[in-house]
Amino acid sequence: MKKIYFLLLLLTPLLLTDCTSGKKAFEQGDYYEAVLKAVNRLRQKPDHKKSRETLRRGYPLALETIEQSAANSLASNAPFKYRDALRRYQQVNVMYEEIRRSPGALRVIHNPKNYYDKLPELKERAASESYEAAMIALNRETREDAKKAYFLFIDVQEYVPGYKDVQNKIEEAHFMATLKVVVEQIPVHSRFRLSAAFFQDKIEEYLHSQFRSNQFVRFYTPREAEKEQLPFVDQYLRLEFDEFTVGETHVIKEIETYSKDSVKVGTVVIEGEKVDAYGTVTAKLTTWRKEVISKGIVSMRVFDAQSDAVLTHRKFNGEFVWFSKWGTFSGDERALSDEQIKICNNSEVPPPPPQDLFIEFTKPIYDQLTSAVNSFYSRY
Structure with missing residues (x-):
């Protein structure tokens, strides 16, 4: 039993290292999560070899995967394609900010990419498509559709605060979605x-x-x-x-x-x-x-x-x-x-x-x- 306990003590740091380096996420194809974990590990330990290697290999793949997914959304006829593309580009920006806050990560990725210049137009378009979908739902005049409209109007407000009459529409949708009990x-x-x-x-x-x-x-x-x-x-x-x-x-x-x-x-x-x-x-x-x-x-x-x-x-x-x-x-x-x-x-x-x-x-x-x-x- 003492030998087993001693082996566990030796193995535990190695197991924790594999988990926190992002290696497992990389092997599963979740390159975005692998990058974030590797960057976080390098913030704590700038010379951590496994994390440096995971970041070096994972960042280009994460960037390529996210950019391709955003491009596919924009080229599609999906009802919320701008919202989906916006979320993808925001992931690129998250990686950019996380790497910048980690000196160890910056030694691996010297010039991380960002898409801040694309966000204003995408937010405007995402607000427009969500507003239109919300109005369609609201006009069905059912409680469940009013709930959907309410959350869509909330999204609009987050994309572009004060967009059109969105504040009034949020209140109108909430009132229609609310069960009124005397x-x-x-x-x-x-x-x-x-x-x-x-x-x-x-x-x-x-x-x-x-x-x-x-x-x-x-x-x-x-x-x-x-x-x-x-x-x-x-x-x-x-x-x-x-x-x-x-x-x-x-x-x-x-x-x-x-x-x-x-x-x-x-x-x-x-x-x-x-x-x-x-x-x-x-x-x-x-x-x-x-x-x-x-x-x-x-x-x-x-x-x-x-x-x-x-x-x-x-x-x-x-x-x-x-x-x-x-x-x-x-x-x-x-x-x-x-x-x-x-x-x-x-x-x-x-x-x-x-x-x-x-x-x-x-x-x-x-x-x-x-x-x-x-x-x-x-x-x-």
């Missing part, structure tokens, strides 16, 4: 005059500010939908309390006798000398535990706005148990534990107000509900 939260009716405002506010805060799983979903309150005069709504998300209980009270009384051995109970005289006497002490402990249980179920339904079909229906349970414990004892205190004595020093305390109990049992429901919303709408 959230209906049903008020709570209770003899305690409880308010679900805290719970509703937390849900709305999550949906408006913290929901991040899909940029193409937006939630509206009915008031917001009316104010913004939405041309259409895709779905309704309806939240309501199916049932709930606040302040269900139970008092549990327990009586138990405890004992402890080897406790000093006094002294005795033996052969004229006082000695401690040990025995068993007992105490009767009476405890009361008042439990106030609050629980409920929230229902989440998602309806298709056009067909009124139910797309999903989930229920979430929440419970909060508040309790108070106190007690009394008779007998010898030393038979009790510190915790039991502490209980006997307590007195009955009143439970929190019903509104506070209501809020507490909705907290676990909030976690379940937001997780379900996140999961359901991530697919859109």
Whole structure:
């Protein structure tokens, strides 16, 4: 085992060298990746032989491969030929910049090539072809096509910032691609005059500010939908309390006798000398535990706005148990534990107000509900 471990220690640097020199990428025909790895290795170790050889052989091949691919794209009728050619020439520029930042690489490739002079025209043409494709997709007036248009308009903005009316088109495409969901939260009716405002506010805060799983979903309150005069709504998300209980009270009384051995109970005289006497002490402990249980179920339904079909229906349970414990004892205190004595020093305390109990049992429901919303709408 020691011999094997020693051999591994010797081989590891060689294996790492082969990987980082770019030799493996070169042998697989990925000349661009081989060049970048070799250059990076030479930046760390300028005289690294394998990396110098990989760069010497790989750079001309990478340049030839990239230039040929760009020329093929430009000669084709592909819908995004300028975008593809632009990406190829940008690869040449990446190699140019990387070699310039590596003294060891510059000793091998003295005059790396760049295509910065070609980029402005290619970017203009790439912006034009992407803009036209985006407009075609946008005019199909479907959510999926609007998504495609949105990302194409983003490309246009990256190629030529401020191209035509691209910023307005980005906003238009995003709006068309966005699933518009109106959230209906049903008020709570209770003899305690409880308010679900805290719970509703937390849900709305999550949906408006913290929901991040899909940029193409937006939630509206009915008031917001009316104010913004939405041309259409895709779905309704309806939240309501199916049932709930606040302040269900139970008092549990327990009586138990405890004992402890080897406790000093006094002294005795033996052969004229006082000695401690040990025995068993007992105490009767009476405890009361008042439990106030609050629980409920929230229902989440998602309806298709056009067909009124139910797309999903989930229920979430929440419970909060508040309790108070106190007690009394008779007998010898030393038979009790510190915790039991502490209980006997307590007195009955009143439970929190019903509104506070209501809020507490909705907290676990909030976690379940937001997780379900996140999961359901991530697919859109």
